Structure formats: structure tokens, C-alpha cells
Amino acid sequence: MGKTRYVIALDQGTTSSRAVLVNRRGRIVASVSRPFRQIYPKPGWVEHDPTDILSSQLGALTELLVSNDLTPSDVECIGIANQRETTLVWDRATGRPVCNALVWQCRRTAPIIERLCGDERVAADVRARTGLIPDAYFSASKIAWILDNVPGARERARAGELAFGTVDSWLAWSLTGGRAHVTDVTNASRTMLYNIHEGRWDQTLLDLFDIPSSMMPEVLPTSCVFGATANPSIPLGLPICSLVGDQQAALFGQCCFDAGQAKNTYGTGCFFLLHTGTTPCVSSHNLVTTIAASAPGTRGTEYALEGSVFVAGALIQWLRDELGLIGSAQETEELARSVEDTGGVYIVPAFTGLGAPWWDPDARGTIQGITRGTSRAHIVRAALEALAYQMSDMCAAVQADAGRPIEVLNVDGGASANDFLMQFQSDILGIELRRPRCVESTALGAAYLAGLATGFWGGTDELRDLRDDDDVFLPRMDEGRVRKLLAGWAEAVRRTRSDL
Ligand code: ADP
Numbered sequence: 001m002g003k004t005r006y007v008i009a010l011d012q013g014t015t016s017s018r019a020v021l022v023n024r025r026g027r028i029v030a031s032v033s034r035p036f037r038q039i040y041p042k043p044g045w046v047e048h049d050p051t052d053i054l055s056s057q058l059g060a061l062t063e064l065l066v067s068n069d070l071t072p073s074d075v076e077c078i079g080i081a082n083q084r085e086t087t088l089v090w091d092r093a094t095g096r097p098v099c100n101a102l103v104w105q106c107r108r109t110a111p112i113i114e115r116l117c118g119d120e121r122v123a124a125d126v127r128a129r130t131g132l133i134p135d136a137y138f139s140a141s142k143i144a145w146i147l148d149n150v151p152g153a154r155e156r157a158r159a160g161e162l163a164f165g166t167v168d169s170w171l172a173w174s175l176t177g178g179r180a181h182v183t184d185v186t187n188a189s190r191t192m193l194y195n196i197h198e199g200r201w202d203q204t205l206l207d208l209f210d211i212p213s214s215m216m217p218e219v220l221p222t223s224c225v226f227g228a229t230a231n232p233s234i235p236l237g238l239p240i241c242s243l244v245g246d247q248q249a250a251l252f253g254q255c256c257f258d259a260g261q262a263k264n265t266y267g268t269g270c271f272f273l274l275h276t277g278t279t280p281c282v283s284s285h286n287l288v289t290t291i292a293a294s295a296p297g298t299r300g301t302e303y304a305l306e307g308s309v310f311v312a313g314a315l316i317q318w319l320r321d322e323l324g325l326i327g328s329a330q331e332t333e334e335l336a337r338s339v340e341d342t343g344g345v346y347i348v349p350a351f352t353g354l355g356a357p358w359w360d361p362d363a364r365g366t367i368q369g370i371t372r373g374t375s376r377a378h379i380v381r382a383a384l385e386a387l388a389y390q391m392s393d394m395c396a397a398v399q400a401d402a403g404r405p406i407e408v409l410n411v412d413g414g415a416s417a418n419d420f421l422m423q424f425q426s427d428i429l430g431i432e433l434r435r436p437r438c439v440e441s442t443a444l445g446a447a448y449l450a451g452l453a454t455g456f457w458g459g460t461d462e463l464r465d466l467r468d469d470d471d472v473f474l475p476r477m478d479e480g481r482v483r484k485l486l487a488g489w490a491e492a493v494r495r496t497r498s499d500l
Contacts, residue, residue, distance in 0.1 A: 079450030131289030
């Protein structure tokens with residue numbers, strides 16, 4: 001009898017590093033999470049200490065191995081999913097970072113984007129090459145900032161002494177004891193330096209941001225052998241078989257392998273991805289085109305259309321922490337159900353402006369339609385409904401760009417646990433929602449991609465069969481009511497806009 005073997009997924013997120021044990025049946029059987037420090041040196045600046053990222057991740061891995069009595073022979077391979085775009089630069093000889101990691105949320109490089117990509121023709125050219133709307137969010141301007149601001153960095157970079165990497169590269173480098181300087185196509189596609197059509201670092205963009213090409217990691221497929229562990233603090237010789245950006249990992253973990261399949265993650269914000277097959281779909285609604293994770297042996301690059309809603313679960317946190325209307329996010333479901341409707345109340349949570357498809361950064365949030373009879377339950381229900389309405393606007397934009405309807409939406413993330421929200425979402429979208437038993441799609445995706453590379457799983461059909469029965473939500477609200485609610489939402493958004 002063969003011994004039970006496992007794939008370990010490392011899920012390096014923005015606020016915590018996790019290690020997750022996945023068995024051959026695709027079940028998560030154990031996990032360990034280690035939070036780490038967020039550094040806010042100035043308003044709008046966000047940093048992570050690279051050694052915190054590494055030590056929390058190694059700590060989680062070690063604890064997972066020890067607490068489950070695992071020896072290296074129990075582990076088939078490791079897969080890594082990571083927070084995307086976050087930028088690190090380190091010395092190739094010593095492995096020492098030249099400064100803290102600039103986190104994706106960090107806005108300090110907005111002036112660099114304005115200076116280099118402010119011209120409309122340049123912006124359109126960047127967009128055509130990378131699929132991205134030029135923004136400080138992506139890695140390119142963050143590398144430029146480091147080279148401009150860390151004393152001596154530019155000279156050292158020109159002399160070939162420095163290496164750039166997103167978090168996947170940093171972990172792969174550190175876990176392999178500096179042997180592998182690699183990334184994968186999904187992470188590369190978030191740097192704004194990778195030509196997603198030609199499949200290589202784009203020299204025109206490296207020139208635009210004045211980044212020496214010697215700094216760049218080698219770009220490999222998402223599911224392949226990147227190297228083996230050679231770091232003395234963990235067992236040696238474990239193969240690392242996937243690197244994948246967290247959202248693409250979630251899309252894969254939801255078994256969205258084919259064109260037309262989509263997932264939405266309801267977390268602090270919402271992250272929506274639609275698989276578009278081997279066609280890079282260009283948006284006319286401010287969505288971005290990104291590279292999707294592919295199973296080994298897939299012919300050609302696969303793409304996804306991606307959109308995000310800034311404020312989703314964050315609105316629920318606001319009700320709890322700022323208004324004190326609820327004690328916990330879980331309470332919202334029962335409260336929302338305690339009333340028949342919102343009594344005409346709409347909340348438009350434009351805390352930091354209205355995102356796609358309006359793109360109105362100066363708008364600010366509103367609560368509308370309040371009467372003397374408005375209760376706490378009405379407000380809470382309006383908040384949950386606002387999450388669904390925002391997604392509905394996004395889906396309309398996505399369907400217009402993709403030129404096809406979305407038939408099923410796969411959901412995950414913390415707020416997807418709310419059955420009221422899921423039912424309302426299905427009603428408003430008029431489509432079926434599927435929620436897997438295990439909503440840890442990111443970790444599963446990284447594990448699946450790693451296990452496919454070694455043959456632990458035979459292929460995507462086998463992975464589909466592993467999926468548990470989903471909870472299914474089908475639209476059941478009558479169309480007249482849906483139309484009326486959506487018209488009310490559209491009017492609420494109109495009143496929220498700053499530019500009318
Ligand atoms: P992230 O990964 O972005 O930190 P999670 O996927 O852990 O987020 O989801 C947490 C978010 O979901 C929080 O903003 C919380 O307010 C919201 N949330 C959690 N449970 C519920 C629930 N039952 N109903 C509504 N919102 C919820």
C-alpha cells in the first residue's frame with residue numbers, strides 16, 4: 001500500500017502567510033496561518049518587510065509539517081499562490097533586499113505613472129502591450145521608484161547586481177537557497193512590463209521605466225518544476241511546482257479552466273475573473289486583461305478579463321466598526337431577512353470614488369431614501385444589496401466586453417458565506433451561482449497546479465470530478481421587481497456621481 005501523500009499550498013496573502021495541506025481527493029486536511037506586520041510609513045504608503053514575509057511563510061510551513069507529523073516523503077510537491085504586484089528588489093550575491101517590499105496598495109508611485117504614462121498615446125501603447133490600465137498598483141513604477149530612491153540602487157542594478165521579483169519570485173529564490181530567479185506568466189502579467197501577446201518582458205516598457213533587463217526573473221509556465229527547496233530551515237529537496245497570482249489561483253481552484261467560466265471572490269473588495277480562452281479580450285469598460293493559469297500541456301497562452309469592486313466586505317466592516325450597527329458580519333444575514341425589503345433605502349459605498357464602469361474618483365458614498373420608518377435592519381439589508389448591485393454593474397460591463405452572457409458564476413471569499421447575499425445576487429443577475437463546499441479556492445488552485453505538474457493528478461477532468469457538490473442559488477425573483485430594484489440603484493448611483 002502506498003503511503004498517503006499530500007500537496008502543500010503556500011498562500012502568501014497581503015495580511016497573512018498560510019500553509020495548507022491538500023490530499024489526493026482535493027480536500028484541505030490541515031492549515032496554518034501566520035499574520036505579519038503591515039508598515040504604513042506615510043499616508044498612502046504601504047510596505048512589508050521581506051524577512052517578515054519569508055519568516056511567516058516558513059513558520060507556517062514548518063508548523064504544518066510538525067503538527068501533522070509529516071516527513072519529506074509524505075510531500076509530493078509545493079505550490080505557491082501569492083499577493084500580486086507587490087515589488088521586491090534584492091542583492092543577487094547576498095540575497096539581501098535593498099529596501100522593504102512596496103505593497104500593491106501603495107500609492108507613492110502615482111506621480112511616476114502620471115509623468116511616464118500621462119500622455120494618452122503612451123497609455124494606449126502600455127495597455128496594448130500589457131492588457132493593463134497604467135497605474136501605480138502594478139510593479140513597473142514601484143521598481144522605478146526603488147531604483148530612483150534607494151542610494152546606489154541604480155548603479156548596482158546597471159552592474160547586474162540586483163534582482164527584481166514579485167512575492168512568488170522572492171519565495172522561490174529564498175526557498176531554493178538563491179538557485180532559482182523565476183516567476184510565472186500570471187504574476188508576470190501583473191508587472192506592466194510583460195508583453196502578454198508575445199510572452200516576454202517588453203524592452204520598450206523596460207526602457208520607458210528605465211529598468212535594466214538583467215534584473216528580471218525568468219518567466220516560466222504556471223505549472224512546472226521551478227526548483228527544489230534548499231533552505232536549511234525547512235526539509236530539503238521538496239519540488240516547487242507552481243507559482244501563481246492569487247486571483248488566477250482562485251479561478252483555477254474553482255475549476256474555471258475554459259472560456260466563458262467565471263468566478264467572483266467576495267472579500268474586503270470583490271475580485272471578478274472571466275476566463276476568455278486563448279483570446280485576450282480587450283475591455284472598453286476599464287477592465288483589465290490578464291493571463292490565466294493553465295494546466296501543463298495547454299496549447300497557447302490563456303487569458304482572463306478581470307475587474308474589481310473596491311468596497312464589498314469593507315462596507316460590512318464599516319457598519320460594524322464605524323457605525324456600531326452590528327456586532328459581527330454574520331449577523332447581517334438574519335437582520336436582512338427580518339425585513340421584506342430595504343424600504344427604498346440604497347447605499348452607494350463610493351468610499352474612495354466609483355470604480356468601473358463609471359470611473360469617478362471624486363464621488364463619495366451616499367445613503368438615500370431614508371424615512372422616519374427606516375430601521376437598522378433596512379440599512380443592513382441595503383448594505384448587502386449594494387454588494388450585489390455593484391457586482392451586477394460589473395457583470396454587465398464584462399458581458400458587453402466579452403460579447404457573451406455569463407451562464408454560471410462561481411463564488412468564494414468570506415462574504416460568500418451569506419446565503420441572503422448569494423440569493424439576492426442570483427436574483428439581480430438572473431444567473432445561477434455556485435458556491436463550492438470549500439471556498440479556499442486560492443490555496444486549492446495553487447495545489448492543483450503543482451500536483452498537475454508532477455502527475456499527482458492526471459488532468460483537469462480529474463480535478464473537476466474532485467469538486468464537492470456545490471450550494472446552488474437560482475434566480476427566483478420576478479422580473480418586474482428586479483427591474484424596479486435595478487432602476488432604483490441606477491438612480492442612486494446617478495445621484496452619487498460627482499461629475500453630473
Ligand atoms: P479578505 O481576504 O479580503 O481579507 P475574506 O475573504 O476573509 O476577505 O472576507 C472577509 C470580508 O467578508 C470582511 O470584509 C467581512 O466583513 C465580510 N464577511 C464575512 N462574513 C460575512 C457574512 N456572513 N456576511 C457578510 N459579509 C461577511
